[in-house]
Amino acid sequence: MKLTKRNENYSKWYNEIILKANIAEKSDVRGCMILKPYGFAIWEKIQSILDRILKSTGHENVYFPLLIPKSFLSKEFNHIKGFAKECAVITHYRLKNLNNKNLIVDQSSHLDEELIVRPTSETIIWNSYKRWINSYRDLPILFNQWANIIRWEMRTRFFLRTSEFLWQEGHTAHSTKKEAINHTKKMLNIYTNFVENFFSIPVIQGRKTSSEKFAGAEKTFCIESIMQDGKSIQIATSHFLGKNFSKAFDVKYTTKKGKKKYVWATSWGISTRLIGAMIMTHSDDKGLILPPKIAPIQIVIIPVYKTQEQLHLIEKIVFPFKASIEKKGINIKYDKRTYYTPGWKFNEYEIQGIPIRITIGKKDLDRGTVEVVRRDTLEKKNISIKKLETFIPKLLYKIQDNIFKKALKRKEKFLLKVDSYEEFKKKIKTNSGFIFSHWDGTSETEKKIKFETNATIRCIPINLTSKLGKCIFSKKKSKQRVLFAKSY
RNA sequence: CGGGAUGUAGCGUAGGUUGGUUAUCGCGCCUGGUUUGGGACCAGGAGGUCGUAGGUUCGAAUCCUAUCAUCCCGACCA
Structure with missing residues (x-):
């Protein structure tokens, strides 16, 4: 039942925390994980916040096919060189029934051209940009897609490296080099603000060396962060692709003066890996610590009672409070299950990293208070019921701020x-x-x-x-x- | 692909050398009751192709062969 301690075995701690907090599980497909409701809710938080940011900065969502013709992928030399070794390839399109028991691949269904399960979508998107871009009036194109990706990894770890993962990938097209470079940097700043403000993860912005840069990019920018064990993780990347893909797919536009010019490109992405980085940045030996802005549930209320009358009195306080706090856009859970004891719930919600826990029982009823415990410091306070409604939003803010400062100190130390x-x-x-x-x-x-x-x-x-x-x-x-x- | 290890209930396991009743224990699950302020307790109950296939044997979880799967260390990738 107890979690392995970080200083005993960091990677064991990391795996256990994910399983015990009910975020994800290994699947029967090698290298692919199952995101459970609590884990997927975190991803949905990422999606909804980042999607809003991307749209407010002029991006539009699109969706391109999961499957990419092999010939597309091979058009940009450096790109295919980088990805060739980790591609899942679809060669057939039909199965047949063998003796009513086993399915076998119908060899007669071999595809003329094999399809690649996308390891990234530059090629299939630029194949369309070729048709969509004719004039300087068609530029810039600022597209984003939320998608899943397959990269055939030899060795996988929850969130940090899985064969299938979820991400968003932005693909933009610009008329000038300067504009494309500016956009690459703009996206790096957007990611930086997103990660620091919502996840409380301090990052360092930088440029990748040529051996570490994205296959097919001119320049790769990244944000990196240091984890509690002193290892660095790349949280997001933004690439200046130069004219590499416009040349490969022959994408030209006509300038005002009637000249034909190649289009400049960027691409950028952030993935489910961010969840892994968040876990490793903040969590402790008791479990997850979620930043309030990302936590699917920000507050949990646990009643402690012996009789139905007591429960009734507790709920007379809980229900109006819950309703008014929900109006402020805060997610709150009231857990009155009787088949788990309060002690069991305390531990459970600590593992799940819920920022604030409120306990209310007979002692509190007598005093007109509730017990408020913050997950980041485990500090307990008795707060009068009257003050609760103003106290809680402030405390959420404090927690968000405190875990950022703590991570910032570590960054400096490291x-x-x-x-x-x-x-x-x-x-x-x-x-x-x-x-x-x-x-x-x-x-x-x-x-x-x-x-x-x-x-x-x-x-x-x-x-x-x-x-x-x-x-x-x-x-x-x-x-x-x-x-x-x-x-x- | 190389080196090593492991497959027994949903999870974690005992038994295996030395073959022999009905395969052990814990967690979890179900029922009833008592509990409930830091992972409650009592009583009862359900749950198993012992990874798969074949072989040896009167008899295999146990021995042999093959095979599949998973994990660890390399290699590969970042």
Whole structure:
């Protein structure tokens, strides 16, 4: 029943918390998980908030097919090189019945052209942009789609890496390079605000090195965050695709002056991985800690009573309070199940990370108070019933703020400037975290450091500037420091 | 694909070397009752192709062979 402690076995803790909080389960399909109602409700929160943000910044939702003809995928050389090794391929379209028991693939139904289950949708979308874009008047196109993706992963972990995952992918088309680059950065900022404001996860913005960038992109920007175990995770990416896809799919527009020009592109995405990052950022040894803005249930009320009269008196307080708090758009659950004891419920809702728990029983009735417990600090307070309605929204705000500050402190603690390779190796081994060091800019050095230490360059940070220096590994000239870390 | 391990009730397991009644225990589930302020208790009950197929044997969860699946470590990927 008890959760493994973080410092005993971090990844075991992570798996258990997901199972015990009823967020997700492994499925019988290798590498694919089942999102249970509580977990899917978190995804729905992500969808509804981000969808609103995307629409308010001029994006429109579309939906393209799950299946992509093989020929589309092979049009952009770097793109296919990056994805070829993890594609699910559909080769047949019919089964037949063998001796009324077993189904077998009907070999006569082989497809002339195999279909790929989308690992991302640039190709199938740009194939349509070719038809939709003729004039400068058709630009920009700012489309987004909510979809599932298949990437055939060898080794999977709940939310962090699964063969099938859910995401949104934005695909935009622009008339100028400048506009496309600006849009790439704009999306990075949108993601940053979204993750920091709603998830209370502080991030670092940066650019990927050429070996880490998206296959088919000119430049890949990302937001990275450090988890409680000192490992870094990429939370979102935004790509400047240059003219790579417009050239591959021959997408040109006519300028005002009548010239034909290739279209500039961006793509960007955030996935169910964000849920994994949220769990690892905030949760503790007692279970999940959900940011109030993301928690599907923000408050739970637990009655403690012996007689029906007591229950009646409790509900005379609970029902009006519940109704008025719901009017403020706060989700509140009243749990009066009798087959679980209050103690059982306390533990259950702690595992589920519900931000505020209110207990009301005979003692409270006598005093005219309720017991309010906040999940992030586990602090208990008796609050008078009269003040409750103003107290609760403020407390939700405080919790959101407190977990952000806590994560921010950790981010600072885990960011170290290191100038010697010996120290670098030591730090990576012992407490990990982000190590801010000089790099000569070559893939060879990057590879060697990865081979020797397991740390990779997570990004070249945008907002952390640094002076010229010497590469920590090769001692060659370095333009700026980059962030190294072990990663998920 | 290489190296290792494991498959027994919904979950976690005992038994296996040394084959022998009705396959063990805990959690969970169902019924009744007492409980309810930090994972309640008592009594009763349901639930099993022992991964699958074949073999050895009077007799197989146990021994043998094959096969499938899963997990861990590599490789691959990020």
